[in-house]
Structure formats: C-alpha cells, structure tokens
Amino acid sequence: MKLWHEIMENLRIALESVRTNKLRSFLATLGIVIGVFTATLMATAITGLGKAFENSISAIGSDVIYIQRFNWGPSEKWWKVRARRPISLVQARRLAERVAPPATVSYESGMGGTVKYLDRTASNVIIMGNVAASAEVRGLSVQEGRFLSEAEVDGERPVCVLGHDLAERLFPYESGLGAWVKVNDRRYQVVGTLEKMGEFIFANLDFQVIIPVTRMIADFTREPDLTIAVKTGDAAALDEVQEELRWIMRTVRGIDPGEEDDFSVNNQNALLDMFGKFTAVIGTAGLSMTGLALLVGGIGIMNVMFVSVTERTREIGVRKALGAKRRAILSQFLMEAAVICLLGGVAALALAWPVTLVMQKWLPATISPSIAMIALAVSAATGLIAGFLPAWRAARLNPVDALRSE
Amino acid sequence: MSLLRIRNIARSYEMGAETVHALRGVSADIEKGEYVAIMGPSGSGKSTLMNLLGCLDSPTSGSYELNGTDVSSLDENALSDIRNREIGFVFQTFNLLPRVSALRNVELPLIYAGIPRDERREAARVALEQVNLSDRMEHRPNEMSGGQRQRVAIARALVNQPSILLADEPTGNLDSTTGTEILGLFHSLWKKGHTIIVVTHEEEVALNARRILRIRDGLLASDEIVK
Structure with a gap:
C-alpha cells in the first residue's frame, strides 16, 4: 500500500x-x-x-514434390544446372505411369502471353499447360464449368480454363463458358473458370489461363521443359516419396549409376x-x-x-x-x-x-x-x-x- | 524521561588529511513542550548540532535518545522514518518545491508516511488552516510572499504531528515585520503544546524562547532559562 x-x-x-x-x-x-x-x-x-x-507457399502445397531442371534455393552451381537436359513430355508420362496411388502426378509448363476475346484484351497472362490431375495437385477449385479432362489432354484439344480475375476481365457481364478466346492468337474454347485464389508474392494466379500441356507443346513450344509435380497424399511420407521419385526419374532419364542427377527434386522446405x-x-x-x-x-x-x-x-x-x-x-x-x-x-x-x-x-x-x-x-x-x-x-x-x- | 536526551555528542569530519572537530561533546536534555533556542556564531557547530538533532546526520561519538529510541546508530533508512515521524523541519530558505501548490507541498511528509490520498489532503488542509493560509492552498510558492511561504513550510513541518519542530534561522530571509509574525506563530504553537527548537544567531529571535543553549567552538558554553 x-x-x-x-x-x-x-x-x-x-x-x-x-x-x-x-x-x-x-x-x-x-x-x-x-x-x-x-x-x-x-x-x-x-x-x-x-x-x-x-x-x-500455400499455393505450392506442403505435400507436393516438384521435379524440375532447376533447383530451388542457392545451393547448386548454376552453369551445371543450365547444361541439364530439359524434361520432356515422354519422360513425364513414363514417370507418371510408375507412380502408385495415393500419389498424384501433374506435369506442367508455363509461359506468358495475351488472351483476347472480341475487343477485350488481357496481357501479362500466365499461360499454364496442365493435365487433368493438375487441378488436384495444384489445389485448383473450379467455380463454373469443369477442369480439363484426360481425353482433352491426350487429344491435344484446344480448350482452356480461366483464372478468376482473367474470366472477369474477359467476360464482365456474361458467362464465358463455351466462348472461343484467343490465347497468343490461337483459338481455345472456354470449358471452365476457377475460384479466386488471392494475392501471392511470385505471381497473380488469378490471372492465368490453363490449357492442355500437350496442346501447348503443339501450338507454342516444340521442346518444352516440364515441371513434374507429385502430390504425395501424405505430408509425413514426403522424404520417402521424394527419394523414390528421384530413382524413378533417374531410370526415366537413363542416368547410369555413379553419375550425378541432372534434375532437381524440390519441395517447399527448401523455400x-x-x-x-x-x-x-x-x-x-x-x-x-x-x-x-x-x-x-x-x-x-x-x-x-x-x-x-x-x-x-x-x-x-x-x-x-x-x-x-x-x-x-x-x-x-x-x-x-x-x-x-x-x-x-x-x-x-x-x-x-x-x-x-x-x-x-x-x-x-x-x-x-x-x-x-x-x-x-x-x-x-x-x-x-x-x-x-x-x-x-x-x-x-x-x-x-x-x-x-x- | 526527557523527550530528547544527548550525552557527550560529537561530530568530526575528514577534510583531506585533516580532521575537523565540528562538535566536541555536548550533553543536554530537552523536555516535551519546551521552547529552546540554540545560539552561536557561524562556525560554532550549531548547524552540526541541528543536523544531529534533526537526524539528518549521525554523531561520531556520544548518544542521542529521541522519544526513548537511541537514534545515534541507526542506518539511513531508519533515520528517514524517524525524521518523517518525529521531526518537523523549518528552513531559512523555506525549501518548498517550486512547481507544486501549497497543499501539495504540505502533503509531502504524509506521502512518505504512506497515508492515503484523501486523508493526506484533509490533514494538509487542517495544517494550512492552523497557519491561517486556508485561502492560499492552491497557490504555488512563487505566487506567495516570503511570510506566506514560511507559513506553508511551518504547516508542512506540523502536518505529521512531530515531536519536535526544528527551525533553522526561520526569520533569516524575512523582513522584521514578517519575522515577528512568524515568531508570533511559533509562540502560539508553543502555547498549544508543541516542542520547538530554533537555531539562530540573532539574539532577538533567541529571546522568544524560554531556554537558550549557547554553542561555542563545538562545546556547550551556557544553558540558561530566560523569563
């Protein structure tokens, strides 16, 4: 007191x-x-x-492993990494065949470009080449219509799914489903739109257009460098699956025992x-x-x-x-x-x-x-x-x- | 038993290599209700004696009993308590805190006694009324005359109902009219039963007291009852 x-x-x-x-x-x-x-x-x-x-990082996914030419983070020597062979569609497909459930495999490629509809133009759009499984691996939710089907990917069909903001830009008043848009001057039919994902440091993923990766190779890139994303379905098994994938990839790429990997296996922990x-x-x-x-x-x-x-x-x-x-x-x-x-x-x-x-x-x-x-x-x-x-x-x-x- | 009892009290200071004997052994008893003047020229040791009586300082040797407590060997914190309870100081230069009101100045000793705010306020008000300053409670020291300031200081000294009112040249900074007024106040306080010790070098001031202790060269020269 x-x-x-x-x-x-x-x-x-x-x-x-x-x-x-x-x-x-x-x-x-x-x-x-x-x-x-x-x-x-x-x-x-x-x-x-x-x-x-x-x-x-939540867009990357905590249980997703990325197999790429490049390494995340600063460890490897850049000139060695640059000399690596790109990951081809054939390699990606072979790997996908060997991965057993519950793991899901997506392979994808990305580029920049312009999307047009009538007189409406959206530039600086992220153009993603995906497969049917990409929706699950990348955590994409469809708002309207549907995602790419396996048949469309296998058949190199000119169809696309629009990101939320991109759909609003091109179709502010009407639904875009069924409409034909021009992606870098090639015609694609809209089969679906995505829910809003929110802002990210790296990119605005609401401003993307998703097309079959096979069609992307046919239309734009003869020699693609793909990213293979594997959702393990079990975050705890990340390390085991990662090691398994590395061996599968070595086989697929035909790397002799004793030789170094010429690809990288990444996950969000590196970031x-x-x-x-x-x-x-x-x-x-x-x-x-x-x-x-x-x-x-x-x-x-x-x-x-x-x-x-x-x-x-x-x-x-x-x-x-x-x-x-x-x-x-x-x-x-x-x-x-x-x-x-x-x-x-x-x-x-x-x-x-x-x-x-x-x-x-x-x-x-x-x-x-x-x-x-x-x-x-x-x-x-x-x-x-x-x-x-x-x-x-x-x-x-x-x-x-x-x-x-x- | 005496209220205040000193026996052969001495105080010396180390000044470099030299030892200065300010007080060489003084003995006296002061009873409750006395009005005592301590006189002496400057350098006589009267200030040293006052500091010892006021528990601001401890003697080098000798004993000092205040209200039955031997205070000569207490540590600083215990002395603070004694000062707070037993002694009311009145200084030549008033020593009021300049930035706060008369009331807050008078409250100070009660704060260190740990008295709750409302009680404190009330006691301070009563003390200021005792010195006829009820209309100046919210004034700051610089808004008051010298006489008024000294009266605030006296109210502050009284507020804790101490055993002794210890005044050091209380009229030294006042003109003679105001000085007389302050001495009148001391007189009436003595009549009410307060014990008062005034340290002074002025004969006129000392003559108001009933007993005069004269200090010279650190020793008690005389102890006389007047009137």
Whole structure:
C-alpha cells in the first residue's frame, strides 16, 4: 500500500517534471523514438513478409514434390544446372505411369502471353499447360464449368480454363463458358473458370489461363521443359516419396549409376529454409541497428537524468529531510526516466503507424498489439536501465550536503 | 524521561588529511513542550548540532535518545522514518518545491508516511488552516510572499504531528515585520503544546524562547532559562 502511494506520487512528479522540461525531454528521447520506430517497422515488415510468404507457399502445397531442371534455393552451381537436359513430355508420362496411388502426378509448363476475346484484351497472362490431375495437385477449385479432362489432354484439344480475375476481365457481364478466346492468337474454347485464389508474392494466379500441356507443346513450344509435380497424399511420407521419385526419374532419364542427377527434386522446405535465412539476416541487421539507436538514446537519457539530479539536489535534500527513503528517491528518478522513454515509445508508434499503412500496399503489414506492447516495454526498460545510475546517485546523496547545495 | 536526551555528542569530519572537530561533546536534555533556542556564531557547530538533532546526520561519538529510541546508530533508512515521524523541519530558505501548490507541498511528509490520498489532503488542509493560509492552498510558492511561504513550510513541518519542530534561522530571509509574525506563530504553537527548537544567531529571535543553549567552538558554553 505504502509502495503504491509512492509509485503514484512518483509518477505524478515524473509527469510534472516532463511537462516543465518539454524541450529537454523531447531531445533526450529522440534516440529512443528513432530506435523504437525502426524496430517497430522492422518487426512489422518481417511479420508482413512472413504472412505474404505463407500465402504464397500455400499455393505450392506442403505435400507436393516438384521435379524440375532447376533447383530451388542457392545451393547448386548454376552453369551445371543450365547444361541439364530439359524434361520432356515422354519422360513425364513414363514417370507418371510408375507412380502408385495415393500419389498424384501433374506435369506442367508455363509461359506468358495475351488472351483476347472480341475487343477485350488481357496481357501479362500466365499461360499454364496442365493435365487433368493438375487441378488436384495444384489445389485448383473450379467455380463454373469443369477442369480439363484426360481425353482433352491426350487429344491435344484446344480448350482452356480461366483464372478468376482473367474470366472477369474477359467476360464482365456474361458467362464465358463455351466462348472461343484467343490465347497468343490461337483459338481455345472456354470449358471452365476457377475460384479466386488471392494475392501471392511470385505471381497473380488469378490471372492465368490453363490449357492442355500437350496442346501447348503443339501450338507454342516444340521442346518444352516440364515441371513434374507429385502430390504425395501424405505430408509425413514426403522424404520417402521424394527419394523414390528421384530413382524413378533417374531410370526415366537413363542416368547410369555413379553419375550425378541432372534434375532437381524440390519441395517447399527448401523455400522455407531460404526465407528463414533471409528474415534472420534482416532481423539481425535490424536488431543491431535498433540496439545501437537505443544505446545512443539511452546515453542521452542518462545524460539528461544526471543534469536533472544535479539541478534538483536541494529538492532531493528536502525530500529526504521530510522522510523520503533511498528507495523513494531512486524510484522517483527511475520513474521519470521511464516516463520520458515511454513517451518516446508512444511517439515512435504514432510515427510508425502511418508508415505501415503505406507498407500495406505491398505487404499484409499491421502493427500487432504484441509488437506495440513489446515496443513500449523496450522503451520503458531502456529508461529504467539508463536512468539507474543517475537515480542511484540521487538516492545516495547525503541529506546534509544535498540541503546545503545551491 | 526527557523527550530528547544527548550525552557527550560529537561530530568530526575528514577534510583531506585533516580532521575537523565540528562538535566536541555536548550533553543536554530537552523536555516535551519546551521552547529552546540554540545560539552561536557561524562556525560554532550549531548547524552540526541541528543536523544531529534533526537526524539528518549521525554523531561520531556520544548518544542521542529521541522519544526513548537511541537514534545515534541507526542506518539511513531508519533515520528517514524517524525524521518523517518525529521531526518537523523549518528552513531559512523555506525549501518548498517550486512547481507544486501549497497543499501539495504540505502533503509531502504524509506521502512518505504512506497515508492515503484523501486523508493526506484533509490533514494538509487542517495544517494550512492552523497557519491561517486556508485561502492560499492552491497557490504555488512563487505566487506567495516570503511570510506566506514560511507559513506553508511551518504547516508542512506540523502536518505529521512531530515531536519536535526544528527551525533553522526561520526569520533569516524575512523582513522584521514578517519575522515577528512568524515568531508570533511559533509562540502560539508553543502555547498549544508543541516542542520547538530554533537555531539562530540573532539574539532577538533567541529571546522568544524560554531556554537558550549557547554553542561555542563545538562545546556547550551556557544553558540558561530566560523569563
């Protein structure tokens, strides 16, 4: 109870002191403002990036293995990778034949292009060559009509499925089912449209058109380089299936024992690792920058608190004469330092908030309550640490000397 | 038993290699309800004696009993408690906190005593009424005259109902009219039963008291009852 009164009283004294020394307190806390501001933005940006990345990676699928010419992540030597043979349709088909359920195999190819319908044009469209199983492997949901059938893929039929946004662009008023659109000037009939998938870092998948991969090879790319995607149907068995696929692929590609793989087997873990390293680097850099700013800020606070103690030596003497214990004086000055820093923290959050609003154009970034709480806690802690030495000096003053000071 | 009992109390300071004997051994008893003046020229040791009596400082040797407690060997925190409970200080330069109202100034000792806010307010108000400042409670020190400031300081000294009112040159910074007024206030407080110790070098101030202790060269030179 007694302690509570003291704390409340000291809080009041601290606020009074800050109010009477507005400019000085402001300058003292500037370092804290900068430190907390950068830290808050950094934390917000990293969590925002994380969220965006999560959204994107969910499109990859946690139980999907990708067999490609290229490796995800930075490990292999690029000139070796470049020299690899592309993955052909024949190889993909042979592999698909050897994979047993519950695993599902999709093979696909992608390119960019333009889709037209009457006078409506959509450019920068992702053109995907898929098979019937791709819908399941890629997690695509049909909104209207249906997905590509096996017969259409085998027969190289000129049919297509439109992504959600693309369908809205080309057919804003009417249903597009049955209509003939031009994909890079070749005619395709629309058999279905997809549900909305949402934003991704890498690409806008709602702006894609899906055609049979066989037809894509016939129309556009004589020598395709396919990606084979295998949904294991069991995320736990990822490693086993991955190893099995590697051996199948080696056989299919005719690689002699002892020779290196000339393809890569990827899954989302590689991306997660890469992203983890990336955020760790940003985080470490940000943390050390923040630490430096807070150190400088803390020194500023310490300086101001020393001045404050010197200036108020007589007041300290009077308070002691009236019965203030060391603890009371200590907490008075600690509180003052903490209040100054806390106000700095609040100012930093107030500055960071509009900046995150701007950041939201690119990232799902928001200052979460936990980030705000941590920022304020760090500010107050900096004040307590920086204020300790001056407060300790004040608390240890001899009342007789303090009263005599001018 | 005496309210205040000092026996052969001494205080010396280390000044570099030299030892300065500010007080060389003073003994005295002061009873409850006395009005005592401590007199002496500057450098006589009277300020040192006052600091010891006020528990702001501890003696190098000798004993000091206040209200039955031996305070000569207490640590700083315990001394803070004693000061808070037993002693009301009145300083020459008032020593009010400049940025807060008279009421808040008077409340201060009660804050350190841990008294709840409402009780504190009420006690401070009563103390200010006692020194006839009920109409100045919300004024800050710089909005008041010297006499008024000293009266706020006296109210602050009284608010905890201490055993002793200890005043150090209470009229030193006041003109003679106001000084007389403050001495009048001390007189009426003494009449009400307060124990008052005034440290001064002015004969006129000392003559208001009923007993004068004269200090010279760190020793008690005389102890006389006047009037």
